[in-house]
Amino acid sequence: MAEKVNQAWTFADVARLSDREIYGKTLVSLGTTNKNIVVLGSDLMYSNRTSDFLEKFPERAFNFGVAEQNMMGAAAGFATCGKIAFVSTFAAFASMRACEQVRTDICYPNLNVKIVATHSGLTMGSGGTTHHATEDLAIVRSFANMTVIVPADAIETEKAVRAAVEQEGPVYIRLGRAAERLVFQNGYPYDFKIGRAITLKSGKDVTLIATGLEVYESIIASDILGKKGIDVGVINMHTIKPIDQETIINVAQSSKLLVTVEEHTVIGGLGSAVCEVVSEKCPVRVLRIGIPDVYTVIGSPEELKDRYGLTGVKIAEKILNIL
């Protein structure tokens, strides 16, 4: 298949690349035409692939060393001067180490800073709790003016990064680490709009509302359940804030059970956001699948996903248990 991805690379390229590799290439593509884009890193540029931009446009790329707070503050300063500042580091550090700078220097004055946080959730595996980012969505979602996006795969990553540039104001994009499985192999190209969820599949018994890596796992879960005669829908909730209330209300009305699935603590992330909508607008039972209220252990990302019940098989099991 040689379908073009925004004329920059082929579908076959995308299938081989991780979210962050696509992010790096997308930034270079954007930076070629938009000279207002500057890119800031904190000694992880070769990890999060902003190194592509650094090598292509060294005058517009700035490494701040291991100093995330300073990097976020400087991004705010750039934005006050009309620049679009892309800032990247691991999600754990973007959301926590520099938390107050993100909230007070970037979100409070509503500045045009795009935080692309990589290695989110459990994707740092053996890095352990210090490098797992399991609270970031809860944290950044609570900041006024912030838009929060979690792409499901590399194709959606590119779309999210491009959409973030088109939208004025702070955006947090949460990426994983490895070459994530492609969700949109058959459905590409599609219309990506910030705040508008994508219904991958409708189902009248159960609807899975998933984000990020868990969209793929939810598709597997829906197939397993489908074979058992349960009609399961899958929603790709790529935008956590502003959350797509209309889609949530629609599926809350048409399904007997909603299940949220996220590689994030069940406190404060997608599950909470969905519950906030249904509890006020259309009360319905919601099962929140995510990481429990614990500090996560060491292991490979795949092992950890299994441990915390975030594989398609485990998701299906959990749903069967409560039906």
Added chain:
Amino acid sequence: MKSDSSIVRELEKKSYEMRLKTAIMAEEYGGGCHYGGCFSIAEVLTALYFNILNIYPENPKHPERDRVVLSAGHKDAIYCVILAEKGFVPKEWLHTYNKLDSHLGMHPDMKKIPGCDMSTGSLGHGLSVAVGMALSGKLDKSDYKVFVILGDGELQEGSIWEAAMAASHYKLDNIIVFVDRNMLEFDGETEKIMALEPLKEKWQAFGWNTKEIDGHNIREILDAYESCLEKNDKPNVIIANTTKGKGVSFMENNWKWHYGGMNSEQEEKALKELEKKINEYSM
């Protein structure tokens, strides 16, 4: 720039007028303000806004303007008074200080105050923001400068030193920092709480051009600024030795006046002392 004696005298007088207006505004509100820091930085802010800065009150967002980051955002009361005096802020707003929905409060909000380049209030943030502004200026080949007002207690924040390292690394000679070295912070003396000395040497070790002046001496402020124009690829810091609460006898060097409101006797005494000083300059 001339720093002849009449200009200096005018600016000295202006600094006391700004103190007086700050006291009137803060006492009209009733709860006072951060008198200690507002009064210690009065000459530096007056020299900046009435002599040094390249600014455009009629076009506050002019791309070529000099930027000011009031990193010690709690010095906001006198900053608002000065912005009103310069015509950025309507003078009527001063009567709303700290009141519900006011544009003006204890810490500046860039979205609400014309002429304010950055929202501040949480200490230790401003120098990083200035680094971004200064890098942007270099990228755009603009000549604007970025001025930063740092409190001395604020230097205990680690993020200040992250930014100090970056400004030096990126050779940001378009940054000029004033440290309001009044030796006092909220809980008392900086050297007893968390010692900052040797302060000048710290900045030097971080690769900055470093000057130390009497922060209440207008001529020294203007001269120190002039010396920052000699470009040598280094950012500039001017340690302004000041007296917290300067200008009101019972506030001077008294850490309890970091923040506070006056009773009616104190208010009468303070206003009288400031008016007397202004009258001396008028003679």
